[in-house]
Amino acid sequence: MEVAGDITLDYLKTRKQLRRASAKFQGACSTRMVDMRTELDAGHAMAILAAAWLDEADNAERTRTLTAASS
Secondary structure, three states: OHHHHHHHHHHHHHOEEOOEEHHHOOHHHHHHHHHHHHHHHHHHHHHHHHHHHOOOOOOHHHHHHHHHHHO
Protein backbone atom coordinates (compact mmCIF):
# COMPACT_ATOMS: atom_id res chain seq x y z
CA MET A 1 0.00 0.00 0.00
CA GLU A 2 2.80 2.38 0.85
CA VAL A 3 4.51 1.90 -2.52
CA ALA A 4 1.19 2.33 -4.35
CA GLY A 5 0.57 5.54 -2.42
CA ASP A 6 4.03 6.86 -3.27
CA ILE A 7 3.57 6.06 -6.96
CA THR A 8 0.15 7.74 -6.99
CA LEU A 9 1.50 10.83 -5.25
CA ASP A 10 4.33 11.12 -7.78
CA TYR A 11 1.81 10.78 -10.59
CA LEU A 12 -0.43 13.48 -9.12
CA LYS A 13 2.53 15.84 -8.79
CA THR A 14 3.49 15.48 -12.46
CA ARG A 15 0.08 15.01 -14.10
CA LYS A 16 -0.96 17.80 -16.42
CA GLN A 17 -4.47 18.84 -17.29
CA LEU A 18 -5.32 21.89 -19.34
CA ARG A 19 -1.53 22.52 -19.58
CA ARG A 20 -1.26 22.95 -15.80
CA ALA A 21 -0.23 20.57 -13.06
CA SER A 22 -3.46 18.94 -11.88
CA ALA A 23 -2.43 18.79 -8.24
CA LYS A 24 -2.52 22.57 -8.06
CA PHE A 25 -6.26 22.80 -8.65
CA GLN A 26 -7.69 19.37 -7.84
CA GLY A 27 -8.29 19.36 -4.12
CA ALA A 28 -10.25 16.10 -4.32
CA CYS A 29 -7.10 14.22 -5.33
CA SER A 30 -5.16 15.71 -2.43
CA THR A 31 -7.95 14.91 -0.01
CA ARG A 32 -8.09 11.31 -1.21
CA MET A 33 -4.32 10.95 -0.80
CA VAL A 34 -4.60 12.19 2.80
CA ASP A 35 -7.38 9.66 3.43
CA MET A 36 -5.27 6.86 1.97
CA ARG A 37 -2.26 7.82 4.09
CA THR A 38 -4.43 7.96 7.23
CA GLU A 39 -5.73 4.45 6.52
CA LEU A 40 -2.19 3.19 5.94
CA ASP A 41 -0.97 4.69 9.23
CA ALA A 42 -3.96 3.19 11.06
CA GLY A 43 -3.14 -0.20 9.57
CA HIS A 44 0.47 0.06 10.73
CA ALA A 45 -0.64 1.02 14.23
CA MET A 46 -3.12 -1.85 14.38
CA ALA A 47 -0.46 -4.35 13.26
CA ILE A 48 1.87 -3.13 16.01
CA LEU A 49 -0.92 -3.37 18.59
CA ALA A 50 -1.76 -6.90 17.49
CA ALA A 51 1.88 -7.95 17.67
CA ALA A 52 2.06 -6.63 21.23
CA TRP A 53 -0.95 -8.76 22.21
CA LEU A 54 0.32 -12.02 20.67
CA ASP A 55 2.33 -12.97 23.76
CA GLU A 56 -0.52 -12.26 26.20
CA ALA A 57 -2.65 -14.97 27.72
CA ASP A 58 -5.69 -15.89 25.70
CA ASN A 59 -8.56 -13.71 26.91
CA ALA A 60 -11.47 -11.70 25.49
CA GLU A 61 -9.48 -8.48 25.06
CA ARG A 62 -6.65 -10.28 23.22
CA THR A 63 -9.16 -12.00 20.94
CA ARG A 64 -10.99 -8.72 20.24
CA THR A 65 -7.73 -6.90 19.44
CA LEU A 66 -6.43 -9.63 17.13
CA THR A 67 -9.81 -9.90 15.38
CA ALA A 68 -9.90 -6.13 14.81
CA ALA A 69 -6.36 -6.19 13.43
CA SER A 70 -7.22 -8.88 10.90
CA SER A 71 -10.12 -6.95 9.39
